Amino acid sequence: MKIKIAQELGYFRNSLQRLADPKRAEGEKRYLKSSLRHYGVSMPKLEKIIRVWAEGHPECSIDDAVKLSNLLWDSQWHEEKxxxxxxxxxxxxxxxxRHxxxxxxMMREAKTWAHIDPIAILLIGSIMEKxxxxxxxxxxxxEDDNFWVRRIAILSQVLQFRKGKGNFTLFKKIVIPMLREGADWSKEERFFIRKAIGWALRELAPRRPELVYDFLKTxxxxxxxxTFKEGSRKLPLELQKNLKNNS
Structure with missing residues (x-):
């Protein structure tokens, strides 16, 4: 059964307008350095809006979900994206x-980690598992000029890393050149790439500590x-001590 796209779009927008918090919106916009408009609706409330909708629309096909998602993404409101x-x-x-x-x-138009990270981990990562x-x-x-796209390349295997799986050889091939950083990289670019590399390593560490340890040591x-601090955070304490002694 097909859903009525315009009607469902209205549901999401009406829900956001009802929960809007101008004061929170102002703070969030400032925190994210966002050029978008903000309703000021927290992530837990956004998740509830989606969950209630999804539970009420089990018949929604993936193709209709994509159409609805595309319309929401084209909005100038942060929460709709x-x-x-x-x-x-x-x-x-x-x-x-095919999706x-x-x-x-989305990944080329996104301008914040708040959208980039779930695109990498939940969308691309989910397809990658299959x-x-x-x-x-x-x-x-x-190798993209857009550092947000490079961040996606780093984080896309996080779902698999959490299970001790993934292609670590490919991960190394991707991130080792980034460790050198470009002379023209902005402060923001350096931070988000450094953080992403460390984060990905941290997610792998509990299941494959030997891989993370060898990478950090080398x-x-x-x-x-x-990057070093984030990457070593979830290693066994003995390996953390060894790294500190060798640094």
């Missing part, structure tokens, strides 16, 4: 390579303190 991403994440089990067009649109062809896109994204002189 967030719902666009989270709506697809809710249907992640149905996402396939990469809208996902790439279709290894997605891995072939990561080296291309890793490349710690090339990486920032932030």
């Amino acid at each position: 967030t719902i666009a991403v989270e709506l697809l994440a809710y249907k992640a089990q149905n996402l396939e390579m 990469l067009k809208i996902i790439e649109k 279709d290894k062809k997605m891995l072939k896109r990561l080296p291309e994204w890793a 490349y710690h002189h090339q990486m920032s303190g932030l």
Whole structure:
């Protein structure tokens, strides 16, 4: 059964308007350095809006979800874009390579980690778990001029890393050149790339500590303190001590 796209779009916008908090919106806009408009609706409330809608629309096909998500993404409101991403994440089990067009649109238009990170982990990562062809896109994204796209290349395997899986050889191929950083990189660019590399390593550490330990030991002189700190945080204490002694 098809859903009425315009009607469902109205549901999401009416829900956001009802929960709008101008004071929170002002603070969030400032915190995210956002050029978008903000309703000021918290993430838990956004998740509830999506959950209630999804539970009431089990018949919604992935194709209709993509159409609705696309309309929400084209909004100039931060929370509508967030719902666009989270709506697809809710249907992640149905996402396939054929949906990469809208996902790439999102990742190239997104201007904040608040959208980039779930796109990488929940959307691209979910497709990657089912279709290894997605891995072939990561080296291309890793060399993109847009540092948010490079961050996606780093974080896309996080779901698999959490399970002790993923292609760590490819991960190293992607991130080692980034450790050198570009002379023209902005302060923001350096922070978000450094943080992403450390975050990905941290997610892998509990299941594959030997891989993370060897990587940090080999490349710690090339990486920032932030990357090293984040990457080593979840290693066994003995390995953390060894790294400190060797640094």
